[in-house]
Amino acid sequence: MRCKTFAVTFLCFLCFATANAQISSLERGSSLSVEDNSDFLTSPDKSFTCGFHGVGTNAYWFSIWFSHSKDRTIVWMANRDKPVNGLGSRVHLSRDGSMVLTDVDGAIIWKSSTNSSSTTAPAERAELLDSGNLILKDPSGKILWQSFDFPTDTLLPNQYFRKSNKLISNLGRGDFGTGYFTFYFDNDNVLKLMYDGPDISSLYWPDPDYNVFQKGRTAYNSSRVAVLDNLGSFLSSDQLQFSAFDMGLRVKRRLTMDYDGNLRLYSLNSSTGLWVITWQAMVELCKVHGICGRNxxxxxxxxxxxxxxxxxxxxxxxxxxxxxxxxxxxxxxxxxxxxxxxxxxxxxxxxxxxxxxxxxxxxxxxxxxxxxxxxxxxxxxxxxxxxxxxxxxxxxxxxxxxxxxxxxxxxxxxxxxxxxxxxxxxxxxxxxxxxxxxxxxxxxxxxxxxxRWIYLYWFAIAAGAVEILFILSGWWLLFRRHGGAAPVEDGYRVISSQFRMYRYTELKKATKHFKEELGRGASGAVFKGVLEDERVVAVKKLADIYQGEDVFWAEVSTIGKINHMNLVRIWGFCSEDKHRLLVSEFVENGSLDKHLFPPNFLGWEERFEVAKGVAKGLAYLHHECLEWVIHCDVKPENILLDSNFEAKIADFGLAKLTQRGSNSSMFSRIRGTKGYMAPEWALNLPITAKVDVYSYGVVILELVKGIRLSNWAVEDSEEQEAELARFVRIARRKIQCGQDSWIEDMLDPRLQGKFNRSQAEKMVHIGISCVDEDRNKRPSMDSVVNDLLECED
Structure with a gap:
């Protein structure tokens, strides 16, 4: 009796296993049915699946998707504009060797075009490779057709992208129809992004305000071919080169023309099944053409x-x-x-x-x-x-x-x-x-x-000089290090300016075992280092609060996308075991506090430029940066000065990294430095960008006065009062009384009258409005920028 029961159980197991077996190939004359939920082709390593992908109740697409991504991310479609019915539709390998997709009524929706002829045998089988490539092979193993030759919106590693190919976006999230944004080789042999909508067609990447060579490309190669390799590096015949920040093997990646008009490189987190953006073409999405339509x-x-x-x-x-x-x-x-x-x-x-x-x-x-x-x-x-x-x-x-x-x-x-x-x-x-x-x-x-015109005249000259210097530096680095097109094996050294992930051993060597400490704060210590490409960098070892490798990768990539002349440039990061490090540019003159406060001294022109630069950097973070960032710790120690005393804000991404899992307006712990913190921290109010405005107000008033306003002052009555409150109280009284020389009384006496009166008055007015206890009365940072620009000589 036991043997009989075991036999029945074993037969049932075999039947169940057979019914759910994953097919690795489709023989000629066989088919996959939309009605059979187990009718799939699966790559040998189980990374990719090919079959019918359904949305809603009765719409199906013959597709290839990542098996282990949480949302079954599709990488290729045969019938993106013609979904088939959920009853009776099927795809079969016909007797003539073509793969044919038919709807419930037998109508042919899609058919592969093979390279077979009267002198060659038709395709014998269809296979899904570990690369995600669906191929049709003849009896000798020759590939007659492959999905890699007909991309939809996604390019996979080792899938060659040629002049006849295009990546065309979907219409929208969950809408697989052919959209309006295209990635392609233009007639000048350069890879471009174009909006091709019902009303207009417009190129928007690379920036059309600059020519091909100004953007580091070349039109003098007619081969028109590009490829994404297994390491996460993209190389093109027009000299477009970029890399994933997590470059390395054993990572599933995809380059996708997204429905919002941005071209993005993604890496799959194998533990969560979620995608992480590791590179993108457009940092400012509002500069994608066609995104908002007419008027x-x-x-x-x-x-x-x-x-x-x-x-x-x-x-x-x-x-x-x-x-x-x-x-x-x-x-x-x-x-x-x-x-x-x-x-x-x-x-x-x-x-x-x-x-x-x-x-x-x-x-x-x-x-x-x-x-x-x-x-x-x-x-x-x-x-x-x-x-x-x-x-x-x-x-x-x-x-x-x-x-x-x-x-x-x-x-x-x-x-x-x-x-x-x-x-x-x-x-x-x-x-x-x-x-x-x-x-x-x-x-x-x-x-x-x-x-004012005169400011803008000098601004244009400065901007032009910076642009020319940037272009020349880029070309020098490119040809000095690579000569021509860089080989795929160069790996991490493809582009010196590319945001990327560093190995801990690299940074340990670059800093000589973290020998020269530049500074230390609550978020960690900063060390000076020299990379293999001879760049001098600052390496910050983050405190132990930065845990969770996958989340850290996702959030630090956001910081890597932020780029502004008044923000310290982040070159990359390290996330190995317990080590969390950020690699940024080395800023020659150190922090503002080392130059402004006694016994040191900073001239008026430099002070005003610092006020403008910090305001511009914060305005970018608050109003223009796609990933909205609140700094939460604006103070002189976090404002660095380069060789020209241009201000650069440091540590602007650390608030974001420490607040994972919390609401955008609520922080799990108080951040900031006493004397620069807005009242809402103590009042347990929602934290907004106005906390940075408050901190900026303290800094700009310190630029005027030349001392720490976070210290305590002793009045004649021997009652203590914060220097900031005292400064604001006296300034308001003098302004209200209409005293002609009020500004001279508020300024750093060490300036000895060498200052611009209108600039000083404007800075005091701005500072007072920024430190208002009512955050709704504080100005926005972009309006502060405009006010300061109005004071230019």
Missing amino acids: AICIYTPEPKCSCLPGYEVTDASNLNLGCKPKFKRTCSKSEEEKFVQIPQVDFYGFDLNYTEKLTSIDDCRELCLGDCRCEAFSYRLNGEGKCYTKSALFNGYRSPNFVGSIYLRMPTSVETPSLVTKLNASDTCRSTEVQKMGSASMYDNTSKRV
Whole structure:
């Protein structure tokens, strides 16, 4: 009886195992059915699965996906625009050697085109390889067809990308239809990203404002081929090179043209099944063309969001990407009175009716637009000279606090616009128009002001010099280290400026066993080091609170994407066992406190430049950086000065790393330094970017006074009062009393009168507003930048 029971059990087990067996190949004449949930092809190492991928109740795609990713991430599709029915649909290897996908009614939805001919045998079998490549082979083993030759939106390691290939995005999250964003080789042999939508086509990467060579590419190689290798390094014939920050073997990766228009390299976390972004083409997503449609602008809130212009309304409330339509009827009647509505720090790319090389006044630009019936708006820029662009259409709009210009919308005077929007009447001959607050605080910045010409002239020269130096340095490094195209085996040394993961032994050697300590704080100690490529770096050994390797990788990659001239550049990181380290640029002159406070001394010009630089860096973090970052510890010790005394904010990513798992506005522990911490830390209020504004206020007032305002002062009554409170109290009283020499009394006496009065007054006013106990009364950092720029000589 026991033997009989065992036999029945064993037979049942065999039947169950057979029914759920994973098929490694499909023979000619065989098929996979959409109705059989176990009908799949699986790669030998079980990494990839090929079969029917369903969404909803009755839509299926013949696809290949990562077996171990949490969401079964698809890497290839045969019928992305034609899903098949959940009943009766199947894919089979036909007698002529073609793989054929048929719907429930027998209609052919897709068919492979093999290389077989009358002189060659048809495909005998279909196999799914460990690389994720689906192939059709003849009896001799020759590959007649492969999915690698027909990518959809994803490129896999060792899948060659050629001039005939394109990566085309999906329409949206969960919508597998062919989208509008494309990665491809253009006719000039250069890899590009393009928006090809129903209304317009527009290239946006590499930055179209620069030529091919300025972006480190070359058009002089017609081979047009690129490949992503197993280490995570991408190499192309146009000299585009980039690498995953976690370069190395045994990591599953994919390069995907995402539905939001960004090209991203992903690494799979094998323990969680989740993907980590290890490189991306676009850091500022609002600069992706076509993302918001006609008459709309992309803003950061802090995530990218599409908003309509004043005088316009949403075209389709269910899809903001379709843009906006005017609330008025556009005519060319000269009898109709028109006005121009100014929106500062907003630009629209393309569709220029004209561009003037010579110096142009805003009045001339306005008249140029009024004289052309096609003109819907004009862009006027103040970056060393007046630049005028009249626009026939408004696409690719974005707002940036770093954009020194405005867009002026043309519309009838009868159209109602927000009362605080600056209006420039068509008949107005005034050459000076004040930029005021714009409509909604979530859509526009709170305070934007005209910038003085002389500052912008020097700013343009400086920016141009930095750009030229950057380009020359990049070319020098590229050819010095590689000569021409770098071989795949170069691994970690592909590009010296690439954010990447370092080995602990590398950093131990670079710092000579962590010999020269530069500084120490609550988050860890910093050591000086020299890498193998001779770069001098600062290596920070993070405190033991930084745990969880996979989360650390994900979050530190965010910091690596942040790049601004007033932020210390992060070159990479190390995460091995218990070791957590950050590798950043070495800043020659050390921290601000070592130069500002007695017995040291910093001149007024340097102090003002530091105030501007720190404000710009924080404005980038708060308003423009895709990954919204609150610093939480702005103080002189975290403000470094380079060889030109340009300010660079350090440790700007550590707050993010320590707060994993918490809400964006709530922190699990108090961060910051006594004297620079905003009141909301003590009051247990939600933490926002306004804590950085408060800390900045303390720093800018210290720049004015030249002493620590976090110390305690003793009054004549022998009562103690914080230096900061005392400074603010006295300054407010002097300002209210209208004393002519009040600013001289508030300044560092060591300056001996060598300062700019308007700059000093502005810094005091800004500092007082920044340290207001009511955080709602504190300004935003981009408005602080604008106020300081207004004070330029």
